[in-house]
Amino acid sequence: EPEVTQTPSHQVTQMGQEVILRCVPISNHLYFYWYRQILGQKVEFLVSFYNNEISEKSEIFDDQFSVERPDGSNFTLKIRSTKLEDSAMYFCALRDRGYEQYFGPGTRLTVT
Amino acid sequence: AQTVTQSQPEMSVQEAETVTLSCTYDTSESDYYLFWYKQPPSRQMILVIRQEAYKQQNATENRFSVNFQKAAKSFSLKISDSQLGDAAMYFCAYRSIQGAQKLVFGQGTRLTINP
Numbered sequence: 001e002p003e004v005t006q007t008p009s010h011q012v013t014q015m016g017q018e019v020i021l022r023c024v025p026i027s028n029h030l031y032f033y034w035y036r037q038i039l040g041q042k043v044e045f046l047v048s049f050y051n052n053e054i055s056e057k058s059e060i061f062d063d064q065f066s067v068e069r070p071d072g073s074n075f076t077l078k079i080r081s082t083k084l085e086d087s088a089m090y091f092c093a094l095r096d097r098g099y100e101q102y103f104g105p106g107t108r109l110t111v112t
Numbered sequence: 113a114q115t116v117t118q119s120q121p122e123m124s125v126q127e128a129e130t131v132t133l134s135c136t137y138d139t140s141e142s143d144y145y146l147f148w149y150k151q152p153p154s155r156q157m158i159l160v161i162r163q164e165a166y167k168q169q170n171a172t173e174n175r176f177s178v179n180f181q182k183a184a185k186s187f188s189l190k191i192s193d194s195q196l197g198d199a200a201m202y203f204c205a206y207r208s209i210q211g212a213q214k215l216v217f218g219q220g221t222r223l224t225i226n227p
Contacts, residue, residue: 033214042219043157043203048212056212089155093215100147101207101215103157 004104006092012110016081021107023075023092031095032075034067036060037106038088046090049075082111114139114206118218125194126226132179133189133221135204143209146180146187151201151220160202163187191223199225 005024013019023032032049047057049067066078079086087110093101116137125131137146148160163171163180171178175192191198204218 031213033212035215037155043205043215043217045214045216048214050212056214091157093157095213100159100162102159103149105154105156108155 004092004094004102006090006104006107008107009105010108010110012112013082015084015111019079019082019109021077021079021090021092021109023077023094023104025073025075025094028073029094029096031055031101032067032069033093033095033101034077035091035093035103036088037091038085043091046077079109082109084111087111114141114144114208114216116204116206116216116218118204118221120221121219122222122224124224124226125191127196128193130190130192131194131223133191133202133204133223135187135189135218137185137187137204137206137218139185139206139208141208141210145207145209146178147205147207147215148176148178148189149203149205149217150198151203152199157203161189194225196225196227199223 007022034046035043037043045058047061048055064080069075089106091106092104095101144165146163150158150160161171161173161176177190179188201220201222203220205215207215
């Protein structure tokens, strides 16, 4: 099973600030995903990334969000100007050609 | 668009007994995957079991098994011999074989195990 780490584990930021969440796969993978889970709610898809470009994004993933693999390994999610409603758990997930998506431990984002 | 519904916000079961969590989904596709994920208090998402829609045989993983009813679009999870460590949120999820193959989750069922 692929190992995935996410940094930071918890981020507290003020409204309007930019945050960058990082996903660090131990080995190379084909497909990358970001999901969000607001406390007490279901997990929601944000964006998928394949072959160094976005393959699909949800309505949540507006112009405030961006993703990239800056060094070919780390996979980042940037929120340019955070809002209170961005407070949530953010999960990175990876997939190869198989069935499963392997989730990272998540980053808890708190916007004050 | 596909949707997943879990109609039981909370369930409880006595330790060592069996519990079934319900999940229904809506899709126009004929081939897809279904999953159950467990989310303990740490909030890590842990894959419990998966089912390929083209397989008629229900998937099993140790104490976990599913009842997949394709025509009814139903995908329930049965946990046998419940253990205290099974206490968690359980999410049912759908994945298309087309496109980005993102996961579509249900609202979750919080399972409590009573000692």
